[in-house]
Amino acid sequence: MDFKFLIYEKEGYVSRVTLNRPKVLNALNSEVFDEIGRAMDLAAADDGVHAVVITGGEKVFAAGADIAEMATADPVSVYKFGETAQGALNKVENLPKPVIAAINGYALGGGCELALACDIRIAGESAKIGLPEINLGIFPGAGGTQRLPRLVGAARAKELMFTGDMIDAARAEKIGLVNQVVPDGEVLSTAVKLAARMAQKGAVAMAMLKTAINQGLATDLASGLNIERQCFSLLFATEDQKEGMQAFMEKRKPEFKGR
Missing domain, CATH: 1.10.12.10 (Lyase 2-enoyl-coa Hydratase, Chain  A, domain 2)
Known part of the structure; x- marks a missing residue:
């Protein structure tokens, strides 16, 4: 399967999905969300894949939704965008195999929501995570309002979404938003090793x-x-x-x- 904005690789029983829009910090538009959904379909259909790692590379996970696409959108087009985004992240969440997010750099807005849909989150020490949509006059619309409270509790989730503040990896680990913080250069290798361990289970x-x-x-x-x-x-x-x-x-x- 060909992808325009993703790199899909497989090694052993682990597949790796890399967001690949470096010039716009892996901004998530409808095409990217559609490709994420198709990548999950590919992993689901492959009995040789037992676990998945999602990464944005060494510098950034995903800096958010593609604002250029959304700035002039009307309610109908945004509703369709939401269907695409939520549909893709639902596939991540419900993939019958473990999915691990390897977070370097920014995981903001839609990037944070993508990480929230994963089962496990590994973050680098310099990672910055947040849902800043309130600063744009909107709020998270790809699952953030539902997944974040279930993960960290309603009060902490409201604080993050009401302020739009970014938090560092140490704070994210403390509140349970990420599972583990590791040195920046070890994020992907840590995630892949963990995925490989899980892939050995039944x-x-x-x-x-x-x-x-x-x-x-x-x-x-x-x-x-x-x-x-x-x-x-x-x-x-x-x-x-x-x-x-x-x-x-x-x-x-x-x-x-x-x-």
């Missing part, structure tokens, strides 16, 4: 685990427990479950087949 169990967490968070506790029970039970029809438990009893490393 692919079916990983998919069911992600489903149980994501769907459970979107409902009440009783319903979430029911989702968990169903997903957990289904795993006992898989070869991987039998192999995993047999390997444990035989004190050896399991050889999962993803079925």
Whole structure:
């Protein structure tokens, strides 16, 4: 599959999606969001991909939505843009495989929202993260108003979105916005190593685990427990479950087949 604004690579069981609009700091327009969605479709359909890393390269993750595209937009075109953006990020969030954001430099606006849709966020020490849309007379429209409060709590999310302030990586880690802060030169390698570790786990169990967490968070506790029970039970029809438990009893490393 050809991409104009992304680089899609695969090494072992890990695919790497690199945003590639360096002249505009990886600004996210409708074409980029569409390509992100197509990249997730590609990863979902490939049984040889067990985990995904999304990066913007060594200097910037993504500095936000493409304001040049949005400045003269009308409500109808913005609604369509929102459908494209939210649709793409929903595919990131619901990909039945772990997705890790490797954040260097700025992750602002739509770039922050892309990171929020990932399962894990690794940030460089000099990363700057924020949702500054309020300073433009708008607010986050690609999932930020929904995903950020679920991640860091409503009060902290409101503070970030109401002020539009950027925060550094240390603050982001403290409030739970990122999982880990590492030296700038180690962001991508750390993310890839973590993805490779996750890729060695049982692919079916990983998919069911992600489903149980994501769907459970979107409902009440009783319903979430029911989702968990169903997903957990289904795993006992898989070869991987039998192999995993047999390997444990035989004190050896399991050889999962993803079925």
